[in-house]
Amino acid sequence: MLGYLIRRLLWIIPVLVTITLVTFVMMKATPGGPFDVSSSGRELPKDVQEMLMRRYHLDEPDWKQFLIYVGAWPAETGKDGSPVFRGVLQGDLGPSYQYKGRGVTDIIFAPPAKDRPWWESRFGRTATLGVLGFIVGIVIGMPLGILAAVRHNTWLDYVSLFLSTVFVSTPGFVLAVFLMIVFSLWLKWLPVAARSWNVWQPWVLPSFCLGVGLSAFIARLVRATMLEVLRQDYIRTARAKGLASQVVLLRHALRNSMIPVATVLGPALAGLITGSFFIETMFSFPGMGRMFVQAVGQRDYSVILGTTVLYAGLIALANLTVDLVYAWLDPRITYK
Amino acid sequence: MTAAAPVMRVVAMGARTSPPRSLWTDAWLRLRRNRMAVVGIGTVIVVAVIAVLAPLVAPYSMNDQYHEKVYYGPVWDTGDWAFILGTDAVGRDELSRLIWGARISLIVGFVPVMIRLILGGLIGITSGYLGGRVDNILMRIADVFYAIPDILFAIIMSAAFRDTWFGQQMGGLLLLFSSLALFGWEGLARLVRGQVLSLKEKEFVEAARALGATPTRIMWRHIVPNTLAPVIVSLAFGIPSAIIGEAGLSFIGLGVRPPTASWGNMLQDGLSSIYSQPTLIAAPAACIAVILLAFTFLGDGLRDALDPRMKQ
Numbered sequence: 001m002l003g004y005l006i007r008r009l010l011w012i013i014p015v016l017v018t019i020t021l022v023t024f025v026m027m028k029a030t031p032g033g034p035f036d037v038s039s040s041g042r043e044l045p046k047d048v049q050e051m052l053m054r055r056y057h058l059d060e061p062d063w064k065q066f067l068i069y070v071g072a073w074p075a076e077t078g079k080d081g082s083p084v085f086r087g088v089l090q091g092d093l094g095p096s097y098q099y100k101g102r103g104v105t106d107i108i109f110a111p112p113a114k115d116r117p118w119w120e121s122r123f124g125r126t127a128t129l130g131v132l133g134f135i136v137g138i139v140i141g142m143p144l145g146i147l148a149a150v151r152h153n154t155w156l157d158y159v160s161l162f163l164s165t166v167f168v169s170t171p172g173f174v175l176a177v178f179l180m181i182v183f184s185l186w187l188k189w190l191p192v193a194a195r196s197w198n199v200w201q202p203w204v205l206p207s208f209c210l211g212v213g214l215s216a217f218i219a220r221l222v223r224a225t226m227l228e229v230l231r232q233d234y235i236r237t238a239r240a241k242g243l244a245s246q247v248v249l250l251r252h253a254l255r256n257s258m259i260p261v262a263t264v265l266g267p268a269l270a271g272l273i274t275g276s277f278f279i280e281t282m283f284s285f286p287g288m289g290r291m292f293v294q295a296v297g298q299r300d301y302s303v304i305l306g307t308t309v310l311y312a313g314l315i316a317l318a319n320l321t322v323d324l325v326y327a328w329l330d331p332r333i334t335y336k
Numbered sequence: 337m338t339a340a341a342p343v344m345r346v347v348a349m350g351a352r353t354s355p356p357r358s359l360w361t362d363a364w365l366r367l368r369r370n371r372m373a374v375v376g377i378g379t380v381i382v383v384a385v386i387a388v389l390a391p392l393v394a395p396y397s398m399n400d401q402y403h404e405k406v407y408y409g410p411v412w413d414t415g416d417w418a419f420i421l422g423t424d425a426v427g428r429d430e431l432s433r434l435i436w437g438a439r440i441s442l443i444v445g446f447v448p449v450m451i452r453l454i455l456g457g458l459i460g461i462t463s464g465y466l467g468g469r470v471d472n473i474l475m476r477i478a479d480v481f482y483a484i485p486d487i488l489f490a491i492i493m494s495a496a497f498r499d500t501w502f503g504q505q506m507g508g509l510l511l512l513f514s515s516l517a518l519f520g521w522e523g524l525a526r527l528v529r530g531q532v533l534s535l536k537e538k539e540f541v542e543a544a545r546a547l548g549a550t551p552t553r554i555m556w557r558h559i560v561p562n563t564l565a566p567v568i569v570s571l572a573f574g575i576p577s578a579i580i581g582e583a584g585l586s587f588i589g590l591g592v593r594p595p596t597a598s599w600g601n602m603l604q605d606g607l608s609s610i611y612s613q614p615t616l617i618a619a620p621a622a623c624i625a626v627i628l629l630a631f632t633f634l635g636d637g638l639r640d641a642l643d644p645r646m647k648q
Contacts, residue, residue, distance in 0.1 A: 014476075015483045022489070026496035169632035170625045171580045173587065177603070177621035181614045192611055267485075274485045278584050282607070293588045296495045308492060312484055319483060 093306030104306030136211025145222025373637020460528025
């Protein structure tokens, strides 16, 4: 188990290196340097451009820039002559070319003002939304799947199967359009535009839209595996022993139906993370996903690069967690 | 061989009273019995016909602007049948743009999936058939690609090459195709590889080899046709995911370049007026939802038809 864990952790390294490299190369391939035009739209003087290029090491050869970015090459020499590393490995995701004087790490993790708690940072907001979406996915998906399996071939089964097909095929940001129109415009139950994200109302629709695809996915999967499991001999044995049907369902059937669910949770979590790009844009949510989309729009390549590396790390971590949960759920699996 | 084939068919037909139904006939019959799948196919055909006939069906051209009718309301508000779904921020007819946009959605559904098929198929076949070190290297690469969501890569690639010559070809479609296809082949490659690996050991392949068939012939005559069923199912599910990719990318301002209409960039345009004129965003959203549902029904139907074991 320990050996497996170590190998799994080591596997993250090539994944992250590849992603960082691919993204870095692509950002380098884009036409024009970051300082050709200033933020006010005017062309910067040649010497200012050169100074900026030097400050951000853009005058170095590409391979050296990459190593500096990763943090494997000293960015500068300190006052005492010792090399100073400042890169991804040291938790520095690079400077932003658009937000002058702020680092990408700072933009993502710092709260909007000094006296605000950390969960009001872009990362904190996105993480909160992700957790809420995940809860929506589990809380709606599991009961719906169980119900459909237990009431197999009844109208309940058909309705839940149809609904889950609809929601599995409709991406959250498309669904969001209809929900916004119905709940904010027509019924006026929820605010049209969030003035503050410190109250619960504006969170309802984004979390639902983010999680509903996952819930439909889980419902379909739980239904299918439950149907399979309910036919097994050990369920009949449990029933024959005279156990209450709830006990059989929850302890015998559900536990075993969870295993395939766990296997797909990895990609599902990744979907939750990337789904937030579109959901956050739809709802003008002050999170990391919308910041990424805005950076794409403003061609702020260092922010794009930094956020991508962070996203890749998060997704790798999510996949690892899921693998471990999988091992814990199914004692038959032993990792070598 | 060409002379022998008809003779063999005659013998086979003589042995039975009715010709045996092939997997494909069987699957087609099963598919036709699946009501949802038929609805799905019907919807896709209708949308495809409308898309092809766009110049005839659409009341206006894609980019005609009616400056005196900017943000003109839909027919149920204005009673004016000239602009059934109203006009957008620059006075373009929404319905016409939806009809022209259908072309983009369908093309984007198919082309990247076909490129994925070629890329993933070839890599999967090579990997599965050659095995050994080639297999190992190719599959490690696939693992890396698999670990990262395709849409993240697609966004980065679209952002990076958007302002290059490449990104401006065909209204951004060329870049869109590449970014959706280049990072989506790994699932298919794994699938094909797995199929090839298991088929390679089957008796009929051994029999073909014993008869002196060349490796190429074994590959294309005996192995590849047998991988088709799961590949088709996977492709059927790839189409909606490519359409979502286009919608998402265009929605965040990448993807199809304006003024070319796509349902995705119409979503983006409509977002700013969602509360003043919701039709402008609801209409493309509804179109996306309907076409995705149609393809999902079709995919589910194909899966049940081609792989009866999967059916509950």
